[in-house]
Amino acid sequence: MGSLDGQRIGLIGLGLMGKPMARNLAAAGARMTVASRSPGPVEELAAEGMNAAADGRAAAEASDIVIVMVTNTPSAEAVIAGPGGVIEGLSPGKLAIDMGTTAVKATRALADKVEAAGCDWIDAPVSGGSVGATDGTLTIMAGGAEDAIARAAPLFEVLGRRHTRIGGPGAGQVAKAVNQNIVGLTIAAVAEGMALARMAGADPARVREALNVEGGFAQSRILDLHGLRMIEGDFAPGGRVSVQHKDVHQGLELAAEVGVRLPSLERNVELWDAMIEKGWADLDHSALIKLIEDS
Secondary structure: OOOOOOOEEEEEOOOOOHHHHHHHHHHOOOEEEEEOOOHHHHHHHHOOOOEEOOOHHHHHHOOOEEEEOOOOHHHHHHHHHOOOOHHHHOOOOOEEEEOOOOOHHHHHHHHHHHHHOOOEEEEOOEEOHHHHHHHOOEEEEEEEOHHHHHHHHHHHHHHEEEEEEEEOOOHHHHHHHHHHHHHHHHHHHHHHHHHHHHHOOOOHHHHHHHHOOOOOOOOOHHHHHHHHHHHHOOOOOOOEHHHHHHHHHHHHHHHHHHOOOOHHHHHHHHHHHHHHHOOOOOOEHHHHHHHHHHO
């Protein structure tokens, strides 16, 4: 018996994150209905026994809980509130969960629309990348009513190692903005460190080994995973440059909305802008070391 046996769950957006998430939910017993802008992943999962839906409305009609996992705010707005969107397929009592990284102001507007339809809303962005999505070890930051998040808890326990209620609607996206700001800055710090080690004549692999020890102040998951990617030059995308670029810009926009200046992030955004200008949008975000070494 799976922990989600009998639950009707829809998932819209079958990219690097959404497809493995759908598989994990199905493996836990959920009756999955999937939709995506690209037909290939839908056909692939339909061949594995999931139900295919033409759009967000159809996915919502077939489900009691519908998850949206798309890459940016305009896509989330279109999938949830646009023509053929999730809201058109909702009926009272259903639950809509946005697990992508969406701007806070837009998130709160979407929450209002979903709640006006008599349904519950959760914004539940994640950290952990495609590895965490595949392994079911995501960190989930949730914004929504306590009872809604309690209802979603069995689902979150399948998808992640930990979920935390941050507050009401929008609070999950605030936490994700903070997360992505820290991630963007830390990737830059690790890239600069590995480049400095190499240019100063030390073996970056040995430097990483020395620093990445339990209790060390420089230890981090980014030094562990992305530091290794930087050393090996393996930039197959787990988290794309384009997504990191979008996220740090959303972080600055949120800072402007609430009236706080983030000088380190302002400089960090310039690095991600330069990565896009060089045509590296589809590389893993650990490829930032290429920009440092080319400077």
